[in-house]
Amino acid sequence: MSRSPFATRGVAEAFYGLFYTFPERNDLIRFIGRHGYNLYIYGPKNDRQHRARWWEPYPDEVMGQFAETAALARRAGVTFCYALAPISATSTDDLDRITAKLRAFYERGVRSFSLFLDDIAGPVQEGAQRLIYHPFAQLHVELGNRVHDWLRALDPACTLSFCPAEYHGAPPFGAYLHELGARLHPAIDLFYTGPAICSTTIAAADARGFAAAAGRPPLIWDNYPVNDLAMRGDLHVGPIQGRDAALGGAARGLVVNTMSQAEASKIALLTFAEYFADPAGYAPWPAWGRALREVGGEHSCAALRQFAEHSLRSCLHPAAAPALDRLVGRSMAALCAGEPPSRSAALHELSAHIERQDEANYALKHRMANLALRAELTPWIEALDDWVWLAKRAILVLQALERGAPYGQPLRGLEESIELVRSHHKRIAGDALLELADYARKTAAQGAAAAETESGAKGAGATISNINLSNHR
Numbered sequence: 258m259s260r261s262p263f264a265t266r267g268v269a270e271a272f273y274g275l276f277y278t279f280p281e282r283n284d285l286i287r288f289i290g291r292h293g294y295n296l297y298i299y300g301p302k303n304d305r306q307h308r309a310r311w312w313e314p315y316p317d318e319v320m321g322q323f324a325e326t327a328a329l330a331r332r333a334g335v336t337f338c339y340a341l342a343p344i345s346a347t348s349t350d351d352l353d354r355i356t357a358k359l360r361a362f363y364e365r366g367v368r369s370f371s372l373f374l375d376d377i378a379g380p381v382q383e384g385a386q387r388l389i390y391h392p393f394a395q396l397h398v399e400l401g402n403r404v405h406d407w408l409r410a411l412d413p414a415c416t417l418s419f420c421p422a423e424y425h426g427a428p429p430f431g432a433y434l435h436e437l438g439a440r441l442h443p444a445i446d447l448f449y450t451g452p453a454i455c456s457t458t459i460a461a462a463d464a465r466g467f468a469a470a471a472g473r474p475p476l477i478w479d480n481y482p483v484n485d486l487a488m489r490g491d492l493h494v495g496p497i498q499g500r501d502a503a504l505g506g507a508a509r510g511l512v513v514n515t516m517s518q519a520e521a522s523k524i525a526l527l528t529f530a531e532y533f534a535d536p537a538g539y540a541p542w543p544a545w546g547r548a549l550r551e552v553g554g555e556h557s558c559a560a561l562r563q564f565a566e567h568s569l570r571s572c573l574h575p576a577a578a579p580a581l582d583r584l585v586g587r588s589m590a591a592l593c594a595g596e597p598p599s600r601s602a603a604l605h606e607l608s609a610h611i612e613r614q615d616e617a618n619y620a621l622k623h624r625m626a627n628l629a630l631r632a633e634l635t636p637w638i639e640a641l642d643d644w645v646w647l648a649k650r651a652i653l654v655l656q657a658l659e660r661g662a663p664y665g666q667p668l669r670g671l672e673e674s675i676e677l678v679r680s681h682h683k684r685i686a687g688d689a690l691l692e693l694a695d696y697a698r699k700t701a702a703q704g705a706a707a708a709e710t711e712s713g714a715k716g717a718g719a720t721i722s723n724i725n726l727s728n729h730r
Contacts, residue, residue, distance in 0.1 A: 269300065270285075270301050270515060286333055290330070290334045300371065339370055370415065370417050401437075405417045455480040477510065479514060483515060485516075490681075492516070497525060502536040524545070525548075528548050581689060581690070678691070
């Protein structure tokens with residue numbers, strides 16, 4: 258990918274939560290090497306020797322594994338970067354502990370390093386004070402410059418990047434970033450996530466605005482598809498979107514922060530690879546189709562796409578399942594207009610969609626050859642199964658009511674499904690189907706009341722054939 262406008266095309270393992278095993282990491286490095294990436298940054302927040310107890314050395318066995326990974330990365334054409342997050346460093350007296358930690362990695366073949374100083378509480382300034390000299394920046398400037406100088410004295414091949422405390426936003430930015438820009442060594446790359454921590458769009462103008470304050474073009478840190486913290490219930494398997502075709506000309510490169518699901522992250526990574534190769538010609542959805550085919554395999558790609566179309570909610574896309582939302586919306590409009598379920602083309606289309614999803618879920622759970630992907634997707638597939646059964650039961654209730662048939666059993670199943678989907682820890686499919694479920698419940702309640710009034714019948718097994726189906730939004 259020598260013609261890419263992005264000189265640096267990286268992956269960052271830098272999320273909160275369960276981080277990768279060495280086999281997962283090594284596999285991912287080989288994968289990105291095959292697809293034009295040239296940097297892998299190791300810095301998972303929950304690695305205690307990276308952040309919470311950053312000064313502690315790793316066990317010898319783990320350092321041996323890092324050495325193997327760094328060597329593997331070189332063979333794959335990928336630079337392995339070790340990041341340290343010295344969050345408790347309060348003065349440059351901590352320099353000896355920082356350099357001791359980095360030297361251990363240098364001795365095992367690592368030449369690229371990063372300091373993560375993000376997500377650390379510091380002095381807050383508002384209004385006009387944001388552009389006044391910021392004392393918190395002084396520590397970071399001195400720390401960054403001294404580590405950089407130490408690394409270059411150790412070996413001129415060593416490089417240093419830096420995640421500042423102010424790493425997102427728009428001009429004029431704060432005094433902290435301006436102080437870094439004025440005093441931090443210009444060879445130190447600074448990370449920038451765009452206008453937001455998880456940015457819907459990142460434009461070349463955003464990068465240039467950051468560069469004006471930081472004194473250098475940024476290294477874009479893209480927080481898609483990461484799914485940690487409040488996003489851990491989501492699975493981000495859609496394509497990258499909203500990235501300016503001209504971004505490569507305004508930034509030193511772009512680094513992708515992945516999900517804790519290494520195999521599923523490959524879907525988004527493949528779409529980034531196509532964007533890197535040709536930003537102006539990049540088409541998200543065709544790239545996505547190719548990514549699903551490569552990661553899921555020829556046999557499973559159709560089922561994988563059917564599943565993934567229900568898991569699009571992210572900073573890039575507000576709706577989890579836009580196709581499903583449209584089908585439910587048309588069905589509800591028809592039902593509320595008084596169209597009987599048996600004659601509603603929209604409800605028939607929704608029912609067919611649900612049946613296809615049921616088959617796709619089964620195929621992914623029991624037929625998919627990519628077992629690593631299967632293991633990662635299973636919690637969301639099972640959550641989607643519950644939505645499938647909620648839809649099936651809601652439709653069964655409506656069909657029974659129309660025929661005047663007993664509906665107690667599907668109604669009880671529907672109530673169980675509602676409880677299940679409301680208790681999910683994994684988010685998928687949005688919540689449009691709850692509108693259909695609520696409609697079916699209210700229609701059944703009307704039916705029971707009408708039946709009791711007309712014939713004295715009681716219980717959920719009552720039948721009714723003259724319910725007004727247009728009265729239950």
